Amino acid sequence: MGSMFRSEEVALVQLFLPTAAAYTCVSQLGELGLVEFRDLNASVSAFQRRFVVDVRRCEELEKTFTFLQEEVRRAGLVLPRPEGRLPAPPPRDLLRIQEETERLAQELRDVRGNQQSLRVQLHQLQLHAAVLGQGHGPQLATAHTYGASERTPLLQAPGGPHQDLRVNFVAGAVEPHKAPALERLLWRACRGFLIASFSELERPLEHPVTGEPATWMTFLISYWGEQIGQKIRKITDCFHCHVFPFLEQEEARRAALQQLQQQSQEMQEVLGETERFLSQVLGRVQQLLPPAQVQVRKMKAVYLALNQCSVSTTHKCLIAEAWCATRDLPALQEALRDSSAEEGVSAVAHRIPSRDMPPTLIRTNRFTASFQGIVDSYGVGRYQEVNPAPYTIITFPFLFAVMFGDVGHGLLMFLFALAMVLAENRPAVKAAQNEIWQTFFGGRYLLLLMGLFSVYTGFIYNECFSRASSIFPSGWSVAAMANQSGWSDAFLAQHTMLTLDPNVTGVFLGPYPFGIDPIWSLAANHLSFLNSFKMKMSVILGVVHMAFGVVLGVFNHMHFGQRHRLLLETLPELTFLLGLFGYLVFLVIYKWLHVSAASAASAPSILIHFINMFLFSHSPTNRPLYPQQEVVQAMLVVLALAMVPVLLLGTPLHLLCRHRRRRRRPTGRKQEDKAGLLGLPDASVNGWGSDEEKAGGLEDEQEAELVPSEVFMHQAIHTIEFCLGCISNTASYLRLWALSLAHAQLSEVLWAMVMRIGLGLGREVGVAAVVLVPIFAAFAVMTVAILLVMEGLSAFLHALRLHWVEFQNKFYSGTGYKLSPFTFAATDD
Amino acid sequence: VRVRKPARLTASGARLLWRMLSALPSGGPENLQRPPLGPSSRLGIPRPAMTAHSFALPVIIFTTFWGLIGIAGPWFVPKGPNRGVIITMLVATAVCCYLFWLIAILAQLNPLFGPQLKNETIWYVRFLWE
Numbered sequence: 009m010g011s012m013f014r015s016e017e018v019a020l021v022q023l024f025l026p027t028a029a030a031y032t033c034v035s036q037l038g039e040l041g042l043v044e045f046r047d048l049n050a051s052v053s054a055f056q057r058r059f060v061v062d063v064r065r066c067e068e069l070e071k072t073f074t075f076l077q078e079e080v081r082r083a084g085l086v087l088p089r090p091e092g093r094l095p096a097p098p099p100r101d102l103l104r105i106q107e108e109t110e111r112l113a114q115e116l117r118d119v120r121g122n123q124q125s126l127r128v129q130l131h132q133l134q135l136h137a138a139v140l141g142q143g144h145g146p147q148l149a150t151a152h153t154y155g156a157s158e159r160t161p162l163l164q165a166p167g168g169p170h171q172d173l174r175v176n177f178v179a180g181a182v183e184p185h186k187a188p189a190l191e192r193l194l195w196r197a198c199r200g201f202l203i204a205s206f207s208e209l210e211r212p213l214e215h216p217v218t219g220e221p222a223t224w225m226t227f228l229i230s231y232w233g234e235q236i237g238q239k240i241r242k243i244t245d246c247f248h249c250h251v252f253p254f255l256e257q258e259e260a261r262r263a264a265l266q267q268l269q270q271q272s273q274e275m276q277e278v279l280g281e282t283e284r285f286l287s288q289v290l291g292r293v294q295q296l297l298p299p300a301q302v303q304v305r306k307m308k309a310v311y312l313a314l315n316q317c318s319v320s321t322t323h324k325c326l327i328a329e330a331w332c333a334t335r336d337l338p339a340l341q342e343a344l345r346d347s348s349a350e351e352g353v354s355a356v357a358h359r360i361p362s363r364d365m366p367p368t369l370i371r372t373n374r375f376t377a378s379f380q381g382i383v384d385s386y387g388v389g390r391y392q393e394v395n396p397a398p399y400t401i402i403t404f405p406f407l408f409a410v411m412f413g414d415v416g417h418g419l420l421m422f423l424f425a426l427a428m429v430l431a432e433n434r435p436a437v438k439a440a441q442n443e444i445w446q447t448f449f450g451g452r453y454l455l456l457l458m459g460l461f462s463v464y465t466g467f468i469y470n471e472c473f474s475r476a477s478s479i480f481p482s483g484w485s486v487a488a489m490a491n492q493s494g495w496s497d498a499f500l501a502q503h504t505m506l507t508l509d510p511n512v513t514g515v516f517l518g519p520y521p522f523g524i525d526p527i528w529s530l531a532a533n534h535l536s537f538l539n540s541f542k543m544k545m546s547v548i549l550g551v552v553h554m555a556f557g558v559v560l561g562v563f564n565h566m567h568f569g570q571r572h573r574l575l576l577e578t579l580p581e582l583t584f585l586l587g588l589f590g591y592l593v594f595l596v597i598y599k600w601l602h603v604s605a606a607s608a609a610s611a612p613s614i615l616i617h618f619i620n621m622f623l624f625s626h627s628p629t630n631r632p633l634y635p636q637q638e639v640v641q642a643m644l645v646v647l648a649l650a651m652v653p654v655l656l657l658g659t660p661l662h663l664l665c666r667h668r669r670r671r672r673r674p675t676g677r678k679q680e681d682k683a684g685l686l687g688l689p690d691a692s693v694n695g696w697g698s699d700e701e702k703a704g705g706l707e708d709e710q711e712a713e714l715v716p717s718e719v720f721m722h723q724a725i726h727t728i729e730f731c732l733g734c735i736s737n738t739a740s741y742l743r744l745w746a747l748s749l750a751h752a753q754l755s756e757v758l759w760a761m762v763m764r765i766g767l768g769l770g771r772e773v774g775v776a777a778v779v780l781v782p783i784f785a786a787f788a789v790m791t792v793a794i795l796l797v798m799e800g801l802s803a804f805l806h807a808l809r810l811h812w813v814e815f816q817n818k819f820y821s822g823t824g825y826k827l828s829p830f831t832f833a834a835t836d837d
Numbered sequence: 838v839r840v841r842k843p844a845r846l847t848a849s850g851a852r853l854l855w856r857m858l859s860a861l862p863s864g865g866p867e868n869l870q871r872p873p874l875g876p877s878s879r880l881g882i883p884r885p886a887m888t889a890h891s892f893a894l895p896v897i898i899f900t901t902f903w904g905l906i907g908i909a910g911p912w913f914v915p916k917g918p919n920r921g922v923i924i925t926m927l928v929a930t931a932v933c934c935y936l937f938w939l940i941a942i943l944a945q946l947n948p949l950f951g952p953q954l955k956n957e958t959i960w961y962v963r964f965l966w967e
Binding site: 503525528537540548 | 889890891892894895918919921922925926929930933934936937938940941942943944945946947948949950951952953954955956958959960962963
C-alpha cells in the first residue's frame with residue numbers, strides 16, 4: 009500500500025563522529041534534514057555542555073547583527089534577501105566574520121556619534137543667527153532714549169541716579185509652548201524693570217535628536233539693574249532657553265551674524281560629508297549582513313546539535329544517537345562518508361535496537377498534506393498504527409458535502425479553490441502575509457474536494473441555490489390525479505391544498521432516477537418527506553462509517569501481533585454494532601423495498617419496532633415487517649448482549665493466562681515478533697498506562713509486572729465506552745440531517761425573501777431590470793457571507809468532529825510524536 | 838396523424854403561454870377561466886401521461902458506472918509513490934457516491950404519501966408539464 013497507510017519504519021542510529029570532522033558532518037546533516045538527534049546530555053545543564061563557548065560567541069555575534077539591522081532600518085534602507093546556498097562556515101571563519109562585524113559596528117557607532125554632535129552644534133548656530141537676525145526694532149530704538157516715552161517705567165526706583173543706569177540686553181530663544189509662561193513669569197518677577205519682546209521665527213528648525221521641526225520664539229529683554237539681570241538669567245535658565253550674547257552696536261551685530269552664517273555653512277558641509285560616509289558604511293552593512301546572519305544561525309544550530317552528543321575521549325570522537333527513517337539510511341551513510349572524507353577520517357552510522365517508541369514519519373505531498381494535518385491536529389499517530397488520513401481524503405469532503413449539498417454553492421466553492429490551486433506557484437500568492445488568507449490557501453485542495461462533492465450531493469438533493477431542476481421528467485403525474493379525482497377548476501378554487509395519492513393509478517410513475525424528485529420542491533409537505541429521507545440516510549452513513557472504523561482496527565491488531573484481539577475484541581465489537589444498528593439499517597432498507605402505498609395506512613413503524621426489540625415487548629397495532637420478526641430480533645439482542653462479557657473479560661483473561669504460562673517457563677522462548685522490541689503498544693485502543701509518549705508498553709521482562717486489576721479496569725472502560733458509544737455515536741450522525749436541513753432552509757429563505765421579490769417586481773421590462781441589480785447584489789453578498797462562509801465553516805467543523813470522535817475512537821489512539829528532523833530549512837528564509 | 842414542424846410547434850407553444858399568462862388572475866383563483874386547451878389537444882394527438890420511470894435501468898447504469906470506477910479503476914492506476922493513495926481515493930469515492938445515490942432512489946421507490954400542492958401549482962403543473 010502507499011506510504012500513507014502507516015508510519016514509515018524509523019530506526020535509531022548511532023553515529024560516530026571523529027572530533028575533527030564532527031562539525032562538517034553535522035552541518036551536512038542539517039542541510040539534508042534526515043535525522044532527529046536525541047539529547048544524550050539531558051542531565052547536563054546548558055552552561056556545562058562542551059560547545060557552550062561557541063554557542064555564546066554566536067549569540068554575541070547575533071546581538072551585533074541586531075544592532076546593525078536596527079541601524080539599517082533607521083536609515084530607511086532594506087536588507088536584501090541572501091542569495092544562493094550558504095552552508096555553515098567552518099569555525100575558523102567565525103573569527104573573520106566576527107572581526108568584520110565588530111569593525112563595521114564600531115565605525116557605525118562613531119559616525120553616528122559625530123553626526124549627532126555636529127547636528128547639535130549646527131542647531132545652536134542656527135538659533136544664534138536667527139536671534140541676531142530677528143528684528144526687535146522698536147525696542148532697540150528706545151534703548152538709548154531713557155527720556156520720557158510710553159514705555160519708560162512710571163514707578164521710579166527709590167534712591168540712586170536713574171539716569172545713569174545702563175540698559176542691558178538678554179537675547180535668546182525659547183520653545184514656543186513655554187513662551188507665554190516665560191513672559192508671565194518675567195512680568196511678575198521683574199515688573200517695571202524690563203521690557204521683553206517676543207517674536208516667532210519664520211522658518212522652523214529641525215530638532216537635532218528627534219528631527220522634528222519646531223518653531224522657536226526669540227526674545228529680546230532689555231533691563232537695567234544688576235539684580236534684575238541676575239533674576240532674568242535665573243528665569244531663563246529655569247526655562248531651558250538658549251541665551252546668546254547680544255551686542256548693542258548694529259555693525260557689531262551684523263559682523264557677528266555674518267560670522268555665524270559662515271560657520272553654519274561650513275558646519276553643513278561637514279555634516280554632508282559625514283552623512284555620505286554613513287551611507288557608505290550602511291551600504292557595506294547591507295552587503296555583508298544577510299549572508300552572515302544565515303551562516304551564523306546555521307553555525308549556532310550545528311553547535312546546539314553537537315551539544316547533544318556525548319563525548320568519548322578514548323576514541324576521540326563524538327557519539328550521537330538519532331532517529332532516522334530506514335529508507336534514508338543509505339543517504340545518511342553516504343553523507344557522513346563524504347563530509348568526513350575531506351578531513352581524512354571516517355564517520356560511521358549504524359542501527360541499534362531501541363526500547364522506546366520511535367517517532368512517526370508519514371511523507372506527504374502538497375495534496376495530502378492538508379488532510380494529514382487534519383488528522384494530526386487531533387493527535388499524531390503512534391508508531392506504525394493505521395493512519396486514517398488516506399480515507400479522510402474522501403470521507404471528510406463527502407460528509408461535509410452531505411451537510412452542505414447545493415449545486416450552486418458547491419460550484420462557487422469549487423471555483424474559488426480552483427483559482428487558488430491554479431495560482432499556487434505565483435510568488436505574490438506565496439508571499440502574502442494575511443493569516444486568514446494563509447488559512448484558506450493552505451486548505452485549497454480540501455476546499456476543492458469539498459466543493460466537488462457538494463456539487464454531487466447538490467444534484468442528489470436536487471438543490472441549486474435552493475431551486476430544483478427537472479433534468480428528467482418528474483415521477484409524479486398531477487394530471488392523472490386530477491383527472492381521476494375529478495379536480496375541476498371549481499373544485500380547485502375551493503380547496504387551496506390537495507395531496508397526490510400514490511395509490512391512485514398513474515399518479516406515481518416510478519422513482520426519480522437521479523436524486524430527489526423535483527415535485528417535492530413545489531410541495532408544502534416536502535419537509536415531511538425530506539426529514540424522513542435524511543434521517544435514515546444519516547443513520548445508514550453513520551453505521552457504515554463506524555463499521556469501517558472497527559474494521560480498520562483489524563490491521564492494527566495484525567500488525568502488532570495481537571491476533572487474540574481479533575477474536576476477543578473486533579469480532580464482539582462488530583457483532584454488537586452490526587447486530588443492533590446494522591439490523592436497524594436492514595429494517596430501514598427492508599421497509600423501503602417492501603412496504604408500498606397500498607398498505608400505507610397500516611405501515612409498520614420502525615421506531616416502535618426498534619424500541620420493542622430492546623424492551624422485549626410487543627405492540628399489537630404495529631404489524632411486523634416480515635414473518636418471525638420478533639424471534640429474529642430477540643436472538644439478535646441476546647447475541648449482542650452476550651458479546652458484552654466477551655469484550656469485557658476476553659482479552660484480560662487471555663493475557664493473564666499467557667502471562668502465567670510464561671512465568672511457569674522462565675527460560676521459555678521469547679517471541680521475536682515486532683512486539684518485542686517496540687513493546688506491546690496495545691495502548692492503541694485501551695490506553696494501557698502509556699502516558700509517556702516515548703516509552704512503549706510492556707515487554708517480555710516487564711510482563712512480570714502485569715497488574716491484573718489495571719488490565720481489567722482498562723478493558724472495562726473500553727467496553728463501556730464502546731457499547732454506550734455505539735448508541736450515542738449513531739445518534740451523533742444525525743447532525744448530517746440537521747445541518748443539511750438548516751442549509752436548505754437558509755437557502756430557501758434567502759431566495760424567497762430576496763430574489764423572488766426582486767424577480768416579481770413589475771411587469772414592465774425596464775423596472776425589473778433596474779431593480780434587480782441591487783437586489784442581486786444583496787443576494788450575492790448574503791449568499792457568500794451566510795451560506796458559504798458561515799454554513800461552510802459550520803459543516804466543516806461538524807464533519808471534523810464526526811471524524812475525530814465517532815470514526816477515530818474505534819481504532820486510533822493518536823498518542824505518538826512526529827519525527828522533526830534537524831534541518832536548516834527553517835532558518836533559510 | 839399530422840406532425841407539425843418544430844418551428845411552428847414552438848410558435849404555437851409560445852402563443853399558448855402568452856394566453857395563459859394573460860389569463861392569470863389578479864385576484865384569487867375564483868377568476869380562473871378554463872384556458873385554451875393544452876398542446877395535446879391542439880396537436881390533436883392524445884398524449885400519454887408522464888413517462889414511467891423504471892427502477893432497474895438506473896440501478897444497472899449507476900452500479901456499472903461506480904463499479905467501473907471503484908473496482909476496475911484501481912487496475913489502471915500507474916505505478917508510482919502515490920499508487921496506494923489514489924486507489925484508496927477511487928474506491929472510497931465510488932463507495933460513498935454509490936451509497937448516497939442508492940439511498941436516494943430507494944427512499945423514493947415506494948412512497949407512502951404524496952406531495953401536497955397548492956391549487957395554483959396543480960393548475961400550472963397540470964397544463965405545463967403534461
